[in-house]
Amino acid sequence: MFKRLFFPFSFFLLLGLILSSCSRGSDLMDPQSLGNNSEVILEIFSDPECSFCAEIVPQVIDLIEQHPDLATLYYYHYPLSQHQLAFLASQSIECAGEQKQFWPYLDLIYNNQAALTEDDFYKMSDSLNLNTEEMRQCVDDGIFREKVAEQIREAQNRKISGTPTVFLNGDLIEWVNITELEALLTPSS
Secondary structure: OHHHHHHHHHHHHHHHHHHHHHHHHHHHHHHEEEOOOOOOEEEEOOOOOOOHHHHHHHHHHHHHHHOOOOOOEEEOOOOOOOOHHHHHHHHHHHHHOOOOOOHHHHHHHHOOHHOOHHHHHHHHHHOOOOHHHHHHHHHHHHOHHHHHHHHHHHHHHHOOOOOEEEEEEEEEOOOHHHHHHHHHHOOOO
């Protein structure tokens, strides 16, 4: 009798664990976000080795950090194939995010992209006082490989051909400068 009661209990326990890990998995695939205005959605697709991204993305991040009520910014990885370290850099950025340092680490990547090497990913984690061993393990195990690949597929589904690409409430916007972006985000009185 005990075996008959134990089997259904263990089956449902196992099923619950599987379902909870599946629901957590979708959260892991979500882009990083910043800001708190759910009415205004700003999405940026970026490549960590793209020089235009290094110029534009930090300005957008600064704007949203200074004015979090303007919009919610969603950051998508779109490492382009011509950039050798971009896919790995995108994964390392996500790994830094596991230690609550996504945005500062992203900033370091952009500030050091001219001479970026694989070893730099770990040196940068040291400069942010991250657990370098956890960082290395996360990158080596490819914990965020699928997340980055999923965001690449999202970019391809949207027919994005280059970076940075910015959407405002689902509409592609042409980048001019940060002042014009702020004007677009600011509600008119």
